[in-house]
Amino acid sequence: MARKQLHVALISCTPDPEKTIARAAKTCYSASTVDELSEKIDQADQTRFIQMLLRVGHLSTIEHVSFTFAVEGVSRALLAQITRHRIASFSVQSQRYVSQVHEPGQVFDYILPPAIEALGPQAAAEFDQQMRTMQAWYNTWQERLSKDGGEKANEDARFVLPNAAETRFLVTMNARELMHFFALRCCGRAQWEIRELAWEMLRLVRETAPVLFARSGPPCLYGACPEGKKSCGRQQEMKERSEHLNDAV
Numbered sequence: 001m002a003r004k005q006l007h008v009a010l011i012s013c014t015p016d017p018e019k020t021i022a023r024a025a026k027t028c029y030s031a032s033t034v035d036e037l038s039e040k041i042d043q044a045d046q047t048r049f050i051q052m053l054l055r056v057g058h059l060s061t062i063e064h065v066s067f068t069f070a071v072e073g074v075s076r077a078l079l080a081q082i083t084r085h086r087i088a089s090f091s092v093q094s095q096r097y098v099s100q101v102h103e104p105g106q107v108f109d110y111i112l113p114p115a116i117e118a119l120g121p122q123a124a125a126e127f128d129q130q131m132r133t134m135q136a137w138y139n140t141w142q143e144r145l146s147k148d149g150g151e152k153a154n155e156d157a158r159f160v161l162p163n164a165a166e167t168r169f170l171v172t173m174n175a176r177e178l179m180h181f182f183a184l185r186c187c188g189r190a191q192w193e194i195r196e197l198a199w200e201m202l203r204l205v206r207e208t209a210p211v212l213f214a215r216s217g218p219p220c221l222y223g224a225c226p227e228g229k230k231s232c233g234r235q236q237e238m239k240e241r242s243e244h245l246n247d248a249v
């Protein structure tokens with residue numbers, strides 16, 4: 001069995017992100033020197049400044065802080081979507097450098113969509129079997145291409161691997177890009193896998209920068225759904241999810 005589940009960790013971020021943003025804002029609005037400013041920012045100031053910046057849309061100030069996540073247990077289908085976000089930086093496990101040849105009976109890691117799992121054990125077993133078939137195709141091409149060996153064989157054998165194949169990557173986004181990402185990808189219209197990833201990323205950054213990300217998430221949290229007739233109609237569910245996102249489990 002090589003089914004994998006989403007795992008995401010916030011592995012680093014700009015130290016003291018909210019203070020950094022407050023300082024950026026104060027630099028814009030204050031006559032003080034940079035050294036004086038660093039002493040003048042207290043907690044109340046920070047909160048007030050960040051709320052004001054978000055309200056008026058002075059968003060270049062929040063670009064000074066960035067967050068790096070390690071993500072695994074996601075599909076290549078997700079990868080195709082998240083890498084459309086151009087203001088993010090990525091380092092992705094390579095299917096050229098990393099061979100997917102496994103011992104007999106073993107299969108590459110992959111993601112089983114919950115909707116297929118919900119069809120019952122027989123459907124899930126059928127999906128597992130399809131993955132084993134693809135593993136066999138992959139092994140065959142590896143063998144036939146092995147005169148070139150290693151990376152040369154990997155880079156063409158991988159063409160028979162599915163969108164379900166697991167991938168892992170590091171992604172870094174600044175706070176402005178993250179907010180944009182959350183608005184698009186926490187939305188009920190986003191595909192289930194990237195939506196789950198986005199909510200988990202939001203939960204993690206809210207622990208580190210609660211004021212900054214207090215109102216992040218899909219646009220329906222604070223107004224009408226911009227999707228119009230295509231709305232998922234789950235505004236209340238989204239609000240509850242956001243409200244309880246950081247409740248202790």
Ligand SMILES: Cc1cc2nc3c(=O)[nH]c(=O)nc-3n(C[C@H](O)[C@H](O)[C@H](O)COP(=O)(O)OP(=O)(O)OC[C@H]3O[C@@H](n4cnc5c(N)ncnc54)[C@H](O)[C@@H]3O)c2cc1C
Pocket residue numbers: 084085086087088177180184185189190191
């Ligand atoms: C529900 C949903 C369905 C989707 N379906 C499809 C689909 O069927 N086919 C498809 O191809 N894509 C699809 N996408 C992807 C979508 O079109 C975007 O490529 C993706 O969401 C990244 O958004 P973005 O370009 O706003 O963000 P980013 O690339 O993260 O950029 C952030 C912001 O920076 C600015 N920016 C970045 N680059 C430029 C630039 N070159 N010029 C001007 N401004 C720039 C824009 O304001 C942009 O919003 C879908 C996305 C969602 C959420």
